[in-house]
Amino acid sequence: MTETISELLRCASREAVAVVGGITDDHMRLPTPCADYRVRDLLDHLFQVVVNFQALAAREPVDFSSTPDRLHGDWRADFETETERLVAAWSAPGADEGIAGNMGLPAGIVARMALLDLTVHAWDLARATNRDYPAPPQVIPALNELVDTMAATARKMNVFAAPVPAAEDASPFDTLLARTGRDPGWNPAAATR
Template sequence: MPTISKLLRESADVAVPVLQGVTDDQLDAATPCAEFRVGDLVNHLFQVVVNFQALARREPADFAGTPDVLGTDWRARFATETEKLIAAWSDESALEGVSPGMGLPQPAVGRMALLDLTLHPWDLAVATGRPYAPSPAAVEELLVMVGEMGPTAREWKVFGEPVPTAADADPFTRLLGQAGRDPGWRRPAAH
């Protein structure tokens, strides 16, 4: 089984180009996450990448308020912060014990970072018309996680209700559906 840091690397290699391709005129576009516009989702994903570095080190993380990074060189900063995320989870001690901030086993916390770094770039890709092909190994790992944690994640409002997918759907389509995403979501036509 690949390590969390290897899976984060594979997901980052797909995610970073998606974020770097978001143009300023797309920041107000709708996304598959009804509560987020593209700019909101960029801010949220940046917050996740930074906070999960702290969680790897068992330091406090602040998810209470989402920072606004859009007035900065966020495209380059996201790439840098993602490298720091991978480095933080590359330390073997990051996977030991229970997270003091989240009360979950550290491997589960690492998988949560992987989930955000896999799903949110898809949200941004379909919202902005960019290609997206996630890491098959990450998808395989996340299907197991979402199957185990799905009910709790829905209770915490992290996931929406499951979206039905075809029995023969590919693994990523099934993951999207299980995480409450509509795999068939398309950006609204421009007027």
């Protein structure tokens, strides 16, 4: 049985919430596999993605031109709440049909973009804080389909870097990471040298 986008988002959200819940204040300045982001920056970006993609599911306009600071109060609980809202938004009847919000893209692609960010940035944050990330295997086919469709555009927009070689025995998720330009072997120790 093929899982719906909301079911895939639910799987990815569980893992992302676990990763975010384990981030401490001491982690905030650590580098991440996203060269332009420290942990704090990437958390704010991921919050923005989760909130904005709720609006896109509802066909509302979004603004990615600036990134609000969401890391105040009980921000870990807030992140869990926002991921629940993301899943609910994409569970609405017809959310994955037509064109989503002001992005001008098919809603199904936009939903998989949210899934990709939630999955890959959770890996980025886990890796930055020296933890393992168990990527939900059921999300990988949908993410590969998105990368097949959007990789050239994503590279032009500097969302993906050039692909890196994956090991012959790489897992399906590590192969996906490599296709987005991430080094599956990235670790914080190497980044601080």
